[in-house]
């Protein structure tokens with residue numbers, strides 16, 4: 001009995017972990033393609049009885065190709081991207097003093113740790129200088145600007161369930 005419960009629990013946590021891994025791969029690699037992202041290969045895993053020929057062998061084949069330095073015959077997974085999204089759009093981040101190319105990259109940037117850190121730092125400096133008329137006048141505008149910049153991030157979120 002205890003063994004049975006143990007096996008069931010193990011299956012559950014393994015499934016949960018696999019879902020988590022899939023989500024991570026989708027978010028980290030597939031929804032943010034770029035030069036630093038390696039190609040992702042999909043394998044047909046729905047039939048356990050065909051594990052060797054449809055999962056193990058193709059996977060080993062792809063790894064083998066990488067080791068030998070030539071391109072695998074299998075095509076990597078491509079993310080269907082939003083047609084309205086501009087891949088070459090030009091954004092300047094005043095906080096980080098950086099130029100970001102592409103809507104998706106920009107949406108990722110404004111949610112990134114380094115950007116949020118710069119933002120926090122800037123806000124703190126502003127509140128220190130609150131006695132000057134200048135900063136009091138600038139602050140509301142800056143907040144408004146942030147909200148506008150936040151909107152590409154929201155559309156990026158809406159994209160994700162389609163993946």
Ligand SMILES: [Zn+2]
Nearest residue numbers: 093095096115
């Ligand atoms: Zn930034």
